[in-house]
Amino acid sequence: MPSVRSEARLDYYEVLGLDPSQRSLKPEHLKAAYKRSLLTHHPDKQRSERSGHSAPSIDTIALAYKILSTPSLKSVYDQSLAEQNSAQPGSDKVFHTGLDTVDLDDLDLDEASGVWTRSCRCGDDKGFQVTEAELERNVEDGELITGCRGCSLWLRVLFGVGDA
Incomplete structure (x- = not known):
């Protein structure tokens, strides 16, 4: 079961290369972003010199697509992002939503x-x-x-x- 979560370093919109301010995503744009992210971050395409850069895993990309393509999960995820963005600057408070x-x-x-x-x-x-x-x-x-x-x-x- 996917868990809808929002962490400081994990943004499902960024994982798929999407702009989080664009809340209404057309299914075909979301699917294209999913495929593009899979191709970009596929383990066979990663170079060893980029080891310092932590690319999202295939599982993370699939989870991001599932959450953003399921209206009820996307709604909960967007709400958790809004809560995270409304946290006080400099706060170490991270919201986790299961x-x-x-x-x-x-x-x-x-x-x-x-x-x-x-x-x-x-x-x-x-x-x-x-x-x-x-x-x-x-x-x-x-x-x-x-x-x-x-x-x-x-x-x-x-x-x-x-x-x-």
């Missing part, structure tokens, strides 16, 4: 309140919360992404609408 995928059936339903919950690894027993209204807003996608209320982790919840 994304796990689960099925709605993996969450606990509190029938009295109509809220599904799941514990988070940060220790919050009900860190992730999903309401019926959120499910209804995302019914066409069959998934929603929600953040933990106690940390920076994210949860993608997959669900289907059954005929009742």
